[in-house]
Amino acid sequence: xxxxxxxxxxIVIFLxxxxxxxxxxxxxxxxxxxxxxxxEALFSKHLQVLKQVEEDINSNIMNIEQLGEFVRKNFIxxxxxxxxxxxxxxxxxxxxxxxxxxxLVKDFQTRVKSNLFIGxxxxxxxxxxxxxxxxxKYWSDVYLSNTTNTPVISYSVKIDDDNIIxxxxxxxxxxxxxxxxxxxxxxxxxxxxxxxxxFLANPDxxxxxxxxxxxxxxxxxxxxxxxxxxxxxxxxxxAAKNSLNNIGVYGVTKKLQWYVVVKERYEYIFQTYFNIMxxxxxxxxxxxxxxxxxxxxxxKSILKPLDEVSLQMENIAQEKDIEGIDKNNYKELxxxxxxxxxxxxxxxxxxxxxxxxxxxxxxxxxxKTKELQILNEDLEKKVDEEIAKNMEKELHILESSKMIQMxxxxxxxxxxxxxxxxxISTAASGMKLQKEYGMLEDEKFNxxxxxxxxxxxxxxxxxxxxxxxxxxxxxxxxxxxxNRIDISLKIVISTLEAxxxxxxxxxxxxxxxxxxxxxxxxxxVIINIINNAKDILLERxxxxxxxxxxxxxxxxxxxxxxxxxxxxxPSEIIxxxxxxxxxxKHKSQGTGLGLHMSYKIVTESLGGELKVSNSxxxxxxxxxxxxxxxxx
Amino acid sequence: xxxxxVGCGKKQNDDIKIGFIAGLSGKYSSLGISIRDGFLLAxxxxxxxxxxxxxxxxxxxxxxxxxxxxxxxxxxxxxxxKLVVGNATSSMTKVSIAEVNKHKDMLLISxxxxxxxxxxxxxxxxxxQVENSQKRYGTLLxxxxxxxxxxIFLIYDSRNIAYVEGYKDILQDMIIENEGEEFVxxxxxxxxxxxxxxxxxxxxxxxxxxxxxSIDTANIIQYIRHNNISTDILGSGWAKTMDxxxxxxxxxxxxxxxxxxxxxxxxxxxxxxVNKFEKKYNKKPSVFAAQGYExxxxxxxxxxxxxxxxxxxxxxxDKGKYKGLQGDIIFDKYGDIKRDYxxxxxxxxxxxxxx
Numbered sequence: 001x002x003x004x005x006x007x008x009x010x011i012v013i014f015l016x017x018x019x020x021x022x023x024x025x026x027x028x029x030x031x032x033x034x035x036x037x038x039x040e041a042l043f044s045k046h047l048q049v050l051k052q053v054e055e056d057i058n059s060n061i062m063n064i065e066q067l068g069e070f071v072r073k074n075f076i077x078x079x080x081x082x083x084x085x086x087x088x089x090x091x092x093x094x095x096x097x098x099x100x101x102x103x104l105v106k107d108f109q110t111r112v113k114s115n116l117f118i119g120x121x122x123x124x125x126x127x128x129x130x131x132x133x134x135x136x137k138y139w140s141d142v143y144l145s146n147t148t149n150t151p152v153i154s155y156s157v158k159i160d161d162d163n164i165i166x167x168x169x170x171x172x173x174x175x176x177x178x179x180x181x182x183x184x185x186x187x188x189x190x191x192x193x194x195x196x197x198x199f200l201a202n203p204d205x206x207x208x209x210x211x212x213x214x215x216x217x218x219x220x221x222x223x224x225x226x227x228x229x230x231x232x233x234x235x236x237x238x239a240a241k242n243s244l245n246n247i248g249v250y251g252v253t254k255k256l257q258w259y260v261v262v263k264e265r266y267e268y269i270f271q272t273y274f275n276i277m278x279x280x281x282x283x284x285x286x287x288x289x290x291x292x293x294x295x296x297x298x299x300k301s302i303l304k305p306l307d308e309v310s311l312q313m314e315n316i317a318q319e320k321d322i323e324g325i326d327k328n329n330y331k332e333l334x335x336x337x338x339x340x341x342x343x344x345x346x347x348x349x350x351x352x353x354x355x356x357x358x359x360x361x362x363x364x365x366x367x368k369t370k371e372l373q374i375l376n377e378d379l380e381k382k383v384d385e386e387i388a389k390n391m392e393k394e395l396h397i398l399e400s401s402k403m404i405q406m407x408x409x410x411x412x413x414x415x416x417x418x419x420x421x422x423x424i425s426t427a428a429s430g431m432k433l434q435k436e437y438g439m440l441e442d443e444k445f446n447x448x449x450x451x452x453x454x455x456x457x458x459x460x461x462x463x464x465x466x467x468x469x470x471x472x473x474x475x476x477x478x479x480x481x482x483n484r485i486d487i488s489l490k491i492v493i494s495t496l497e498a499x500x501x502x503x504x505x506x507x508x509x510x511x512x513x514x515x516x517x518x519x520x521x522x523x524x525v526i527i528n529i530i531n532n533a534k535d536i537l538l539e540r541x542x543x544x545x546x547x548x549x550x551x552x553x554x555x556x557x558x559x560x561x562x563x564x565x566x567x568x569x570p571s572e573i574i575x576x577x578x579x580x581x582x583x584x585k586h587k588s589q590g591t592g593l594g595l596h597m598s599y600k601i602v603t604e605s606l607g608g609e610l611k612v613s614n615s616x617x618x619x620x621x622x623x624x625x626x627x628x629x630x631x632x
Numbered sequence: 633x634x635x636x637x638v639g640c641g642k643k644q645n646d647d648i649k650i651g652f653i654a655g656l657s658g659k660y661s662s663l664g665i666s667i668r669d670g671f672l673l674a675x676x677x678x679x680x681x682x683x684x685x686x687x688x689x690x691x692x693x694x695x696x697x698x699x700x701x702x703x704x705x706x707x708x709x710x711x712x713x714k715l716v717v718g719n720a721t722s723s724m725t726k727v728s729i730a731e732v733n734k735h736k737d738m739l740l741i742s743x744x745x746x747x748x749x750x751x752x753x754x755x756x757x758x759x760x761q762v763e764n765s766q767k768r769y770g771t772l773l774x775x776x777x778x779x780x781x782x783x784i785f786l787i788y789d790s791r792n793i794a795y796v797e798g799y800k801d802i803l804q805d806m807i808i809e810n811e812g813e814e815f816v817x818x819x820x821x822x823x824x825x826x827x828x829x830x831x832x833x834x835x836x837x838x839x840x841x842x843x844x845x846s847i848d849t850a851n852i853i854q855y856i857r858h859n860n861i862s863t864d865i866l867g868s869g870w871a872k873t874m875d876x877x878x879x880x881x882x883x884x885x886x887x888x889x890x891x892x893x894x895x896x897x898x899x900x901x902x903x904x905x906v907n908k909f910e911k912k913y914n915k916k917p918s919v920f921a922a923q924g925y926e927x928x929x930x931x932x933x934x935x936x937x938x939x940x941x942x943x944x945x946x947x948x949x950d951k952g953k954y955k956g957l958q959g960d961i962i963f964d965k966y967g968d969i970k971r972d973y974x975x976x977x978x979x980x981x982x983x984x985x986x987x
Contacts, residue, residue, distance in 0.1 A: 115825060121881025123881045124880065196913065207693060214913070
C-alpha cells in the first residue's frame with residue numbers, strides 16, 4: 001500500500017536537506033582534517049619530549065653508575081674523604097652508606113637528620129641481600145627509607161668482599177627535572193614511574209610520590225602500558241577525573257625499565273578546535289533554521305495557487321459554484337481550471353446521453369423479455385410434444401424390435417424344423433407308398449417310426465429351447481455365462497449352417513464364470529450380433545464364411561468376443577452403427593434396431609460396454625460385463 | 633554534528649564514591665599503604681564496578697596529623713562522599729569519628745583502628761579489627777605470665793595515644809589483676825634515642841614493650857640492641873609489617889607479637905590473596921593489606937545489594953558473619969568484631985607462630 005505524503009512537507013524537507021547536508025559534509029571534512037593534523041603535530045612534539053626525558057634519565061643513571069665505579073676503584077685509597085666529597089658535590093644523592101659484609105653500617109654520609117648510627121643493620125634490605133647473593137651492582141625499586149622517612153631509590157655496588165657502597169637517591173631531583181616540561185596551561189607534561197608502576201615523579205601532584213601511589217588501577221596502565229602501546233599516541237583518563245582528558249605518549253627507559261609518560265590536557269590542547277567546532281555548529285544550526293524559514297515561505301508562495309486550484313477542483317467534484325478563477329495569476333493553472341470546466345461540461349453531456357440511452361435500453365430489454373417469455377412458453381410446449389413423440393418412437397422401436405425378434409425367431413425355428421420335418425415327411429410318405437404296394441416290412445416300419453419319433457423329439461426339444469428363451473427374457477437370475485452363450489448358439493446354429501456359415505466356438509468351459517443378469521437380454525445381445533454378422537457375410541457373399549465366438553476375462557470383467565470375416569465396418573459409419581434405425585442392409589432385411597437394442601441392453605441393463613472394431617478379418621464386437629461372483 | 637554539541641555525558645550520580653583516609657606518607661605510611669593496596673586489590677578484582685556502577689576511591693593522606701585528618705574528612709563531606717574507609721591508626725580514627733558523627737548519612741569503616749573508646753557505641757563507625765579490650769590482651773597476658781615477666785618497660789608513640797592506651801591501661805590493669813606488677817617505666821618513642829636508652833638503663837626490666845609503627849619500632853630495637861641491651865622485646869600489632877623486618881636487621885630476631893593473623897597461614901583464601909597481591913604489586917603483603925582486602929570484600933558484598941550508605945552499617949551488622957582470609961569475621965551489634973589471638977616471633981627474617 002502506498003503511503004500518502006504531504007507535498008508541502010516533502011518540499012520543505014527537501015529544501016532543508018538540500019541546504020544543510022552539503023554544509024554539514026563540508027564542515028565535517030574541514031574539522032576532521034584540522035583535528036587530524038593537530039593530533040599529528042602534537043604526537044611529534046610529545047615524542048620529542050619523551051626522547052629527551054628518556055635520554056636525561058639514562059644519562060643520570062649512567063652518571064650514578066660511573067660514580068659507583070669511581071668509588072669502587074678509589075675507595076681503598078681515599079676512604080672517608082670520598083664519601084664527603086660525593087655528598088658535597090652530588091645533589092641527587094641523599095645518603096651514602098658503606099656496609100660491611102654482614103650488612104652493618106661501617107660509615108655513612110647524610111644530607112638529612114636521621115637516627116642512623118655506625119653499626120646500623122641493613123642486612124634484611126633487598127639491596128644488601130642482592131649484593132650478598134653475588135650481584136656486583138643493584139638498582140632498587142622505590143621503598144620507604146627508615147632513615148629519611150621518604151620514598152627513595154638506591155644504587156648499591158660491591159667494592160670488595162668487605163665493603164658495599166649504597167647511594168640513596170632523592171626522588172625530588174626527578175620531580176624537579178620533570179617540572180621543566182610544562183604545557184601551555186601551566187601543568188607539567190612528564191610523569192615517571194618505576195617498573196612496578198609506582199610514581200617516581202609527578203610535579204603536579206608530588207604527594208603521589210610520597211604516598212607511593214601507583215598507576216596499576218588507572219586506564220593508562222590497564223589499556224595501554226600493560227598492552228605495550230609504547231611510542232604511540234594515546235588518550236586516557238586522569239587519575240582523579242572521569243572524563244577522557246589526556247592525550248600523549250609513553251615510553252620505557254632502556255636502563256631501569258621505568259615508564260615515562262608525556263601528556264597534555266586534551267581539553268586545553270583542543271580548546272581552539274572545540275571553539276571552531278562550536279561556532280561552526282552554531283552556524284550550521286542557524287543555517288538550518290534559516291533554510292527552514294525560507295523553505296516554508298517558498299513552499300507557501302508556490303503552493304498557494306495550487307491550493308486554490310485544489311479547492312476549485314474540490315468544488316467541481318462536489319458540483320458547487322466555482323469562484324475566483326480570474327483571480328489566479330498563473331496561466332498554466334488557469335488553463336488547467338478551464339480544461340477541468342470543459343471536462344466537467346462534457347461529462348455532464350455524456351451523463352445525459354447515457355441516461356437517455358439507458359432508458360431506451362431498459363424499454364428494449366423489457367420488450368425482448370416479454371418476447372422471450374412467449375418464445376419460452378412455445379418452446380416448452382414443443383419440447384413436451386417432442387418428448388411425447390420420442391416416447392412414442394421409443395415404444396415403436398421396442399415394438400418393432402419385438403416384431404423383428406419374433407420374425408428372426410420364427411426364421412430360426414423354420415431352419416431348425418426344416419430338416420426334421422423333411423425326414424418325418426419322407427418317412428411318412430415312404431411308409432404310405434410302401435404300404436400301398438405292400439412292401440412295408442416290419443423292420444422298415446420300425447425304422448420309419450423311430451425316425452419320426454427321433455425327429456419329433458428333436459422338434460420338441462427345439463420348442464423348449466425357444467420357449468425358455470422367451471420366458472427367461474425378463475427374469476433376473478444368476479447364470480453361468482458359458483452355458484448362456486451355448487444356449488444362444490444353439491438358437492442360431494441351424495440358420496448359420498443353412499447359410500454355410502461356420503460357427504467357431506473358442507469358449508473355455510473349464511473355468512465357469514458366474515454372473516447375475518436378466519438372462520434373456522444377454523442371449524438377445526449375442527443372437528443380435530451373430531445375426532448381424534450373418535447378414536453382412538451373406539450380403540457380401542463371403543466365401544468360407546465364419547463367425548468366431550470367444551470369451552476373455554480378467555479379475556473384474558468378462559468379455560464376449562464375436563468376430564466375423566466379412567471385411568469389417570467401413571470407417572465412415574463405424575461411429576454410427578449403434579444409432580437407432582441405422583442400417584446398411586436393404587429395407588427388406590434390416591430395420592436398424594438390432595444393434596441399437598443390443599447397445600442399450602449392454603450399457604443400461606448389464607452395466608457394461610459394447611464396442612466394435614475392425615480386425616484383420618472383419619468386424620469384432622466385444623461385450624464387456626462386470627463380474628459379480630465367480631464359481632469356485 | 634549537533635550530537636557532538638549535545639554530548640552524552642556520564643551521570644555522576646550513578647557512581648559509587650568511597651573516601652579512603654590513612655597515613656600514606658612518612659614513617660606512618662607503612663600501615664596506611666598496606667591497607668590501601670589490599671583494599672584496592674579487592675575492587676580491582678571486580679574492575680571497580682558494582683551492579684553496573686563505577687566505583688571511585690578517593691585517597692587522602694592524614695599524615696598522622698589531627699588537622700590533616702579533619703581537613704580530609706571535611707573534603708569528603710563537602711564532596712558528598714558518604715562512605716569513608718579509615719583511618720589506619722586509632723588516634724586519627726578518633727578525629728574522623730568526631731567529624732563523621734555530625735552527619736547521620738555518613739559511615740566510617742576502619743580496617744585496623746582498635747581504640748577502646750570506639751567500643752559499644754551505636755554511631756556512624758564500624759571496623760574490621762578487634763577493639764582494645766581484655767579479650768584482645770588475653771593471649772598476651774597468658775604469654776607474659778608463662779614467661780614469668782615481672783618488670784615491663786613501655787616505649788610508646790604518643791602520636792597514637794588512643795591505641796597506646798590499650799596497652800598502658802587495659803593490659804597493665806589485667807597484669808596487676810593477675811598478680812603482676814605495674815610497668816616499671818615508660819617513655820615516648822618520639823624522644824631522643826639516648827634518652828630512651830637512659831630510661832631503659834634506669835629502670836631494670838625483663839621485658840620491653842614497644843607500641844609504635846614498624847619503622848620506629850625497628851629503629852629503636854636496632855638502637856637498643858646496638859647498645860647491648862638484650863632484654864626480651866614485645867612489639868605491638870601496629871608494627872607487624874614486612875618493613876619491620878626489613879629495617880630491623882638481625883636486631884629484631886626474637887621480637888614477639890600478639891596477633892590474630894598468621895603470615896604463614898595455609899588457608900586457601902589467604903594463599904590466593906598473597907599470590908594475587910604479589911602478582912599485582914611485586915611485593916609481599918602484610919597482615920594489614922589482608923585486613924584492607926577483607927574490608928574491601930565486605931563492602932563489595934553489601935554494596936552489591938544496595939548502594940544506600942545510610943543502611944549500610946545495619947546491613948553489614950545484620951548479616952554479621954563474613955568469610956575472612958583466615959576464618960570467619962563476626963561482628964557484634966555495635967560493629968566490633970571477634971578474632972582469636974596468638975603469639976608470633978621473628979625467626980630468621982620472618983614471623984613464625986609460637987606456642
